[in-house]
Amino acid sequence: MPRKRERTVKGSCWPCKQRRVKCDLTRPYCRRCTGSGATCSFSKVNVRWNARPTKSAPAAYQNSTTLRGTPRDKPMHDPRVTGDTMKALSYFESAIWPLFMTTPHPCPSPISLALDFEPVLLSICGLAASHRRMIENQPDGTTNLLTDERTDCLSKVRERLQCYGSDPEILPRLLVAVLFLYIEDGFIRCEEQSASTISHQTGAHAIVEHLGGLEKLIAESKSDVPHMLLSVFSSTDLTRALLDDTAPCFPARVWRQMERGTVWWERQPLGVPYGMSLALIFEIMTEMAAYRESIKGKEKLCIDQIRDFERRLQPGFSVIEPNHLDRPEQGLLSNDDLKNVNASQTVSFAKTFQHTALIYLYRAICGLPARHHLVQQHVTSCMETIQAINPKSKVHNCIVFPVYVVGAHIFTVSQQMQILERLNCILDALHFNSLLNIRRSLEQIWAEERSERSWKDMFVSLGENVLVL
Known part of the structure; x- marks a missing residue:
C-alpha cells in the first residue's frame, strides 16, 4: 500500500495547520505566512470544545445543556460569532459561572452583554479556554503561552479605553471585561509568567473610581452581573489585604450596602435565631485592617478597641427576654424554619469567617504567637466548623x-x-490553579518552624497573583 501523504508537519504554525499546507517551521514567522500575508503564530493553544469533556472532568461539567438552557441536540447559533465561540460561551455559562456563587440559583450570566460588546466576549472566552485547559492538563494544568484570544482582548480593552469619552456606556462594560481578566489571572493563570492579577486589580479600581466610587456603582447598579462581580472583586481585595498585612482598597461601610444587591454569598436563612451575615463580618474585618494600618510603628494598642472587635465577632446567640417566660409559644419556629436550620450550611459558612477574623485580630493586630491559647481556641473551633460543612x-x-x-x-x-x-x-x-499554589504554601509553612513568625511572614510564600476567596 502506498504511504499516506502527510499534509502538515509536526510543530507547524497555526495558519499552516488550518490551511493544511507544509510549514517550514521558521520562527517567529514562517515563510509561507510571510508570503501570503497571514498572521503567523506558534504559541496558540488549541482547546477542544467537544460536547463531552474529558473523562477526568467532574460530573458538574458533564451536563446536558448548552447556551441558555438549550438542549445539545438543538444548539443555539448566533450569526455574529463562530461555532467555537458559542461553545466557549456555553461552557462558561454552565461550568464556570455557577462556581463563583454559593446560592442554589445563580443570577443570569452575562451572555447577552458578551454578544453585544466584544471585550467582554473575548474575556469570557479566554476564561473558558484557560479553565478547560486546566481540566485537560491535570495535574499542573498550566502553560506559559499567551493565547491569541487574550492578546486580542487586551488590545480591544485598550482600544475602547481610548475612546470611552464618546460613549458613557463603554466604561461600565469595560469594567466587566477587566474583572473577568482579573478573575482569570487570579484563580486560573496565577502561576504563569503572563499573569497580571495586580495590574488588572489596579485597572478595575481606577475604572471604579472614575465612575464615582464603589458606593455609587452599587447604588446605581441596574444589572445583577456587575454587582455580583464587584462583590467578588471587593472580597478578594479584602482577603489579599489581610494576608499581605495591608489596608484594603474600599472602606468598611460598603459591605452592608453591597449585600442589598446580588452577591456571591448566600444570605442568612429566615427564622435562624443566631449567626451573623457575611457582609457584617467583612465590615468588621475591613475595620480591623484599617486599624492595623493605623497602628503600624506604634508600641501601644488601644485595649478598648481590641475588646470591641472581640465583642462584635463572637458567634452570637439570642438571649432570654421576659416575654419568653410569659409566652413561650411566641418563639416557636415553623417546620420550614426548622428545615432551614437543619439543612442550611450558611451559618457554618459565616462562622468560619468569624473565627478566621478573630485569628487575624490576635495574630496580626495583637502580635500573639501562633501557639497562644487565644489563637488556638479559634483555630480549633474553626476546624470543627469546617468539618461540619458538607463537602x-x-x-x-x-x-x-x-x-x-x-x-x-x-x-x-x-x-x-x-x-x-x-x-x-x-x-x-x-x-483552579490558585488552590495548587495555596496547597504548596501550606506544605512549606508546615515544613518550617513558625511559632515565632509574624502574621505577614507566615503567608509570604503565597504568590502575588493568587486570589483567595
Whole structure:
C-alpha cells in the first residue's frame, strides 16, 4: 500500500495547520505566512470544545445543556460569532459561572452583554479556554503561552479605553471585561509568567473610581452581573489585604450596602435565631485592617478597641427576654424554619469567617504567637466548623480563605491531613490553579518552624497573583 501523504508537519504554525499546507517551521514567522500575508503564530493553544469533556472532568461539567438552557441536540447559533465561540460561551455559562456563587440559583450570566460588546466576549472566552485547559492538563494544568484570544482582548480593552469619552456606556462594560481578566489571572493563570492579577486589580479600581466610587456603582447598579462581580472583586481585595498585612482598597461601610444587591454569598436563612451575615463580618474585618494600618510603628494598642472587635465577632446567640417566660409559644419556629436550620450550611459558612477574623485580630493586630491559647481556641473551633460543612455543598467551595488561615496555624499531622483533604475536595470541584499554589504554601509553612513568625511572614510564600476567596 502506498504511504499516506502527510499534509502538515509536526510543530507547524497555526495558519499552516488550518490551511493544511507544509510549514517550514521558521520562527517567529514562517515563510509561507510571510508570503501570503497571514498572521503567523506558534504559541496558540488549541482547546477542544467537544460536547463531552474529558473523562477526568467532574460530573458538574458533564451536563446536558448548552447556551441558555438549550438542549445539545438543538444548539443555539448566533450569526455574529463562530461555532467555537458559542461553545466557549456555553461552557462558561454552565461550568464556570455557577462556581463563583454559593446560592442554589445563580443570577443570569452575562451572555447577552458578551454578544453585544466584544471585550467582554473575548474575556469570557479566554476564561473558558484557560479553565478547560486546566481540566485537560491535570495535574499542573498550566502553560506559559499567551493565547491569541487574550492578546486580542487586551488590545480591544485598550482600544475602547481610548475612546470611552464618546460613549458613557463603554466604561461600565469595560469594567466587566477587566474583572473577568482579573478573575482569570487570579484563580486560573496565577502561576504563569503572563499573569497580571495586580495590574488588572489596579485597572478595575481606577475604572471604579472614575465612575464615582464603589458606593455609587452599587447604588446605581441596574444589572445583577456587575454587582455580583464587584462583590467578588471587593472580597478578594479584602482577603489579599489581610494576608499581605495591608489596608484594603474600599472602606468598611460598603459591605452592608453591597449585600442589598446580588452577591456571591448566600444570605442568612429566615427564622435562624443566631449567626451573623457575611457582609457584617467583612465590615468588621475591613475595620480591623484599617486599624492595623493605623497602628503600624506604634508600641501601644488601644485595649478598648481590641475588646470591641472581640465583642462584635463572637458567634452570637439570642438571649432570654421576659416575654419568653410569659409566652413561650411566641418563639416557636415553623417546620420550614426548622428545615432551614437543619439543612442550611450558611451559618457554618459565616462562622468560619468569624473565627478566621478573630485569628487575624490576635495574630496580626495583637502580635500573639501562633501557639497562644487565644489563637488556638479559634483555630480549633474553626476546624470543627469546617468539618461540619458538607463537602458537596456550594458554600464548601468558598471557604478557601478560612481553610488557608487555619491550616497555617495548626501543628498536628492529623489536622494537616484534614486541611489537605478539604483543599483537594475544593480543587476537584473548581479546578483552579490558585488552590495548587495555596496547597504548596501550606506544605512549606508546615515544613518550617513558625511559632515565632509574624502574621505577614507566615503567608509570604503565597504568590502575588493568587486570589483567595
